[in-house]
Amino acid sequence: MNQIIQILSERRGDLGIALLQHIQISLISLLIAMVIAMPLAFWTVKHAKVAEFLLQIASILQTIPSLALLGLLIPLVGIGTVPAVIALIVYALLPIFQNTYLGLTEIDPALEEAADAFGMSRMQKLLKVELPLAMPTIISGIRTALVLIIGTATMAALIGAGGLGSFILLGIDRNNTALIIIGAVCSGALAIILSALIKWLEHASVKTALGVLAVSVLFLAGSGVYETVVNQKETITVAGKLGSEPEILINMYKELIEQGDSHVQVTLKPNFGKTTFLFSALKNGKINIYPEFTGTILETFAKTPVKTTGLSEKETYDKAKELVNKQDKLTLLRPMAYDNTYALAVKASFKQKNHLKKISDLANIPNKLKGGMTLEFIDRGDGFKGIKKLYGIDFPVKSMEPALRYQAIDQNKVNIVDAYSTDSELRQYHLSILKDNKHNFPIYQGAPLMSNDFARRHPQVVRSLNKLAGKITEKQMQEMNYEVNVKNMDPGQVAHHYLVKQHLLKEK
Template structure:
């Protein structure tokens, strides 16, 4: 409980921003779903075959897994709020359409005949008879859709749309239960409050209902105008992948840029998502800079396979820099010193028991191995695929989120995991890295990635960020990660302390 209260105190501003983002995404999605589903239901009451078809279509749409739907939308509309809203609207169509249709078709035919006898037009009958009678059922569908939207909107954080899901993802990544609880409880509380509001509207007067609707529109319009005004002021948006290390790095970028030019406004988007999401965001000008690794560029982004075997650090960087420039017109600045490469890690006690020092030593005991590895590592040619081929190893592996694989090896559910050489968990859980004696893993040096146009138009920023070139050792990076993940020190504070200590900026 103390940890929850501490996080609420330290991240109060972040929580309000996430809550407002979540509310905005949820309300926009609900209103759009109502605008689409309700008129269709009104029309479908007179077209029975079309109604059955629409019910089937909306039912099928709701069965699509949210991650799969987001993955399908990203190539079409990019990342951020737009694909998140589209996905949420898709999920909300069924309950609103179904309940509206059932409510309207369940009205007593005698009442319909009475309305016709009074000479009511189609619109008059709909507004004065059918909708008031069907309203409880319609409201029930809207409430169901709203709860579904608020819960599913936590997935929006995976594609850079923000919301309360950012707290949940951060908690999973850092193995911080308090962050997960805060995100989940706030999301649940928001769903309960909005559901209660809609329930109240069921019995409220038309004037009060219109007042609430106007407030919602005012909130959405106001936030939209604010964002539009903000967009007219030049800001530098720096994003980072999930985890403490990217968050530390982007805080360093921010301080270096602002130290070099006091008139520049920098906005940080930590825990923005997976590698491909950031890459897509950069190419679509949703963000301006993010830290990437030379090995990732050659192994993941190259449209044609590039061999990294035998390349040293400088050669790897030059190939990555040239590839980004030619393929996507992106600029990769000078890299830092440390090599955050992939690795295979086991408990130190396990290593001593079987006299393990390098990956080749695993061959005699491979039938005793149980792996827990990230999905990305399992699927990469320079990851588990390469390990199996180059070392002639094959043992069962379960795919896990990064933080969960460390919990699994700590609890002896697995005995070997993939890791990054700077992970704080190596120290925290007393794990040892096995030497890559056949050089399966390429060099992974981090460097700022941006568009060529941005680099050419902002030479001061390039100059400021290049101060990190050749800086930060693996030991230093692991220690900084440990400070954030284990000691719960704010990433911004850790970044600031490093920059001051190494005279890259002056102490404020």
Template structure:
């Protein structure tokens, strides 16, 4: 409990921001879903066949897995808030449409006839009789949709939309239960509060309900307008992939840029998502810079297959730089020294017992291997596919989130994992890397990636970031990751310490 309180105290500012983002995304999605579903349900009350079709369609939409839906939306609308809101609206349509339709169709026909006898017009009957009678059922559907939205909105963090999901994802990545609990509890409390507020509207008049919704819209719009006013000066947005290492790097970028030019304001978006999310965000000008790896450019981002086997670090960078410029008009700046290569790792005790030194040695223990690897590694040509092809290995592998695979091997549920050579978990869980004796893995040196237009417009920023070229060894990077993941130091603190100790930044007096 003490750890949770301490974590909350340290991150209450971030929690407030994440809570506001979550509230904005959820409320906006709910309002849009209501504006679509309620009028549609009112219209189809007299068209039962169409209503049945729409109920089936909205039901099918709700069965689409959220991650799959986000994946389908990204190529169409990019990443960030827009695809998150669209996905949440899709999930909210069924309960709102269904409850509105049922509420209106289950009204006592005698009351309908009485309204007609009084000579009420269609609109007046709807506002004075039908909607008030159906309101409890409609509100019930809205409450269901809201709880569904708030829970599902945690996935918005995967595509850079922020919200409370950032705490949950960060907690999973760093094996920090306090962060997971804070994110989950905050999401639950938000759902309860909002659900209670909506329940209060259950017996309110239509006019009161509309007024409350209008106030919410004004507050949301006012908040967005205020944020736009506060951030009206040009800013540079730097994003990073999931994990401690990208967050350390983007904090280094921020400090160097702002130190060299006090007129530049840098906004960081840590834990923004996986490779393709950031790449699409950069191409769509949703972010300005993110750290990428030379090997990833050739293996994942290049449209045409690229030969990487046997290339030196210098040749890999040169090729990656040319590919990005010719293919996407992107500039890949000079890389750092360390090679954050993919690797296969086993427990040091397992390695010693079975006399394992290289990946080729796994042939001797293939029958007892049980793998746990990230989905990205399993699907990559320079990952498990390449391992099977080059080394002729074939053993059962389960897909796992990065942090979970390390927990699994520590508890002996699996005995081999994919890893990065700078992972702090190698030290934390006493794991040993097997030598890539067939030189299958390409070189992975980190370097800032940006559009060529941005690089041309901001030569000072390019100079600032190039100060990291050739710096940071693998041992130094692993130690920095260890300080964040195990010693609970902040990425900003660790980044600052490195820059100061290596004379890239002067200590503030």
């Protein structure tokens, strides 16, 4: 409980922003879904076969897993709020359409005939008779849709749309239960509060319902105007992948950029999502900068295979810089010192018991191995696929989220995991890295990645970020990760302390 209170105190600003983002995404999705579903339901009241067809389509759409739907939308509309809103609209259509249709079709035919006898037009009958009678059923559908939207909107954090899901993802990544609880409880509380508000509308007049709708629209418009007015300086958006290390780095970027140019304001998007999400967001102009690794560029983004085995740090960087410049019109600045390469790690006791020093030694004990690895590592040519091919080793592996694989090896559910050489968990769980004696893993030096156009228009930003070139050793990075993940220090404070200590930033 004390940890929850401490995090709420330290991150109240972040929580407020995440809550506002969650409300915005949810209300926008709900309103658009209502605008689509309700008129269709009004029209199909007289067309039963069409209504049945649309209900089937809406039902099928709702069965699509949220991650799959987001994955399908990203190539079409990019990263961020837009694909998140589209996905949420898809899930909200069924309950709103279904309840609106049922509410209207279940009205007593005698009341319909009475309205016709009074000479009411179609619109008058809808507004004065049908909607008031169907209102409880319609509102019930809207409530169901809203609760569904608020719960599913936590997935928006995976693609950089923000919201309360950012707390949940951060908690999972750092094995911090307090963060997960805060995100989940706030999401649940928001659903209860807004659901109660909508329930109040069940027996309200059409005029009152329209008034609440107008207030919601004004809230969304007002929050957008407020953000525009507040951010009068030029805003540079810097994003990072999931994890403590990217968050530390982007905080360093922020301080260096703002120190170098007082006319810009840096907005951070930590825990933005997977590598491909960030790369797509950068190319589509959703973000301006993010830290990427030289080996990742050659292994993941090259449209034609690039040989990385045996390359030196300079050769790897030169190839990566040339590739993204020619292929994607992106600029990769000079890299930092440390090599955050992939590795295979085991417990020190397991290593000693089985006489392991290098990866090739695993060939002596394949039947004893139980792997827990990230899905990305399992599927990469410079990951497990490369290990099997180059070393001729194969053993059963379960795919796991990054933080979960370390918990699994600590609890002896697996005995070998993939790792990054700067992971704090190596120290935390007393794990040892096996030497990559056949050089399967490329060099992974981190460096800021941005578009050529942005680099050309912001030479001062380039100069500021180049101050990190050749800085940060592997030991220093692992220690900073340990401070964030284990000691629960704020990534911004850790980043600031390093910059001041290295005389890259003036102490305020």
